[in-house]
Every structure is written in structure tokens, then in C-alpha cells.
Amino acid sequence: MRLLHAMLRVGDLEASIRFYCEVLGMKLLRREDFPEGRFTLAFVGYGAESEQTAIELTHNWDTSAYTIGDAYGHIAIGVDDIYATCEAISTKGGKVIRAPGAMKHGTTVIAFVEDPTGYKVELIQVGK
Known part of the structure; x- marks a missing residue:
């Protein structure tokens, strides 16, 4: 078994991709729109998903902001x-x-x- 990814819901997908790629040095590994579900998934990480864990950035098109619960750590x-x-x-x-x-x-x-x-x-x- 291997940890594949962790998912974060984001309100501004482009700002999040810029942060993880330009500021933290990750690469955009893949991105896919799901028009029928009104969401986009973008996977970022430091290496190929076949070898390393990635972060899945989930953008629900109709949600611009989220309240981060007190159970989330880092x-x-x-x-x-x-x-x-x-x-x-x-x-x-x-x-x-x-x-x-x-x-x-x-x-x-x-x-x-x-x-x-x-x-x-x-x-x-x-x-x-």
C-alpha cells in the first residue's frame, strides 16, 4: 500500500495552483474539469504520482470560499x-x-x- 494523495477544497483554484507550484515549487501533474458535476480537480506534487504522494486541489465551481474546521491540522x-x-x-x-x-x-x-x-x-x- 502507498499513500496516493491528500485532498483540499479550494475557493480560488488558479491562486492555489500558483501557490503550490510557484511558491512551494511543486508541479501541476494533471488537471481535469467535470462540467456535469461542476468541479475541477488539479493534482500538484514534487514528482510523478506513480512514485510520490500528491495534493488534490478540488474546486467546486459554485463555492468561492470554505470555512476551515478545527479538525484540520496541516x-x-x-x-x-x-x-x-x-x-x-x-x-x-x-x-x-x-x-x-x-x-x-x-x-x-x-x-x-x-x-x-x-x-x-x-x-x-x-x-x-
Whole structure:
């Protein structure tokens, strides 16, 4: 078994694709419109879906915004240089909501950014 994807409902599909691709460096893997169901699916990720987990961005055409429930946590991405990554994200217009630093009650260096819908993305320092 393998984790295939995680799905997020987004109100502005184009802004979300720009964030995940231009700001976080993912690639648009595939996109398909479903006119009869009035929705579009866009899959983004760092590699082919046959080898890596993707994020499915679901845009329901008649919904422009969502309320993020308190059960949602975050998506986590490992990065080699968290400080440079956060600087690059800010330069590209991304919103860093927690600057890099040690996690509370631990030593792992983390940061948080927020996507256009308001979903949190945790960055975790995995390199030196």
C-alpha cells in the first residue's frame, strides 16, 4: 500500500495552483474539469504520482470560499534549508505565519506558511 494523495477544497483554484507550484515549487501533474458535476480537480506534487504522494486541489465551481474546521491540522514538507526556503516563499508573495525556529518542547526546526485558502503548511528542516 502507498499513500496516493491528500485532498483540499479550494475557493480560488488558479491562486492555489500558483501557490503550490510557484511558491512551494511543486508541479501541476494533471488537471481535469467535470462540467456535469461542476468541479475541477488539479493534482500538484514534487514528482510523478506513480512514485510520490500528491495534493488534490478540488474546486467546486459554485463555492468561492470554505470555512476551515478545527479538525484540520496541516500538510508537512521537508526542506534542506528552512531559512532560505522561508525567505524565498516570502519573496514570491507567500505568507510565512511562523518564522523558522525550534518547535515547542523540542529541537526540530519548523516554520509554517499559509496557502491562499488558509490551509497551513508546515516546513520541517531535514537537511543540515
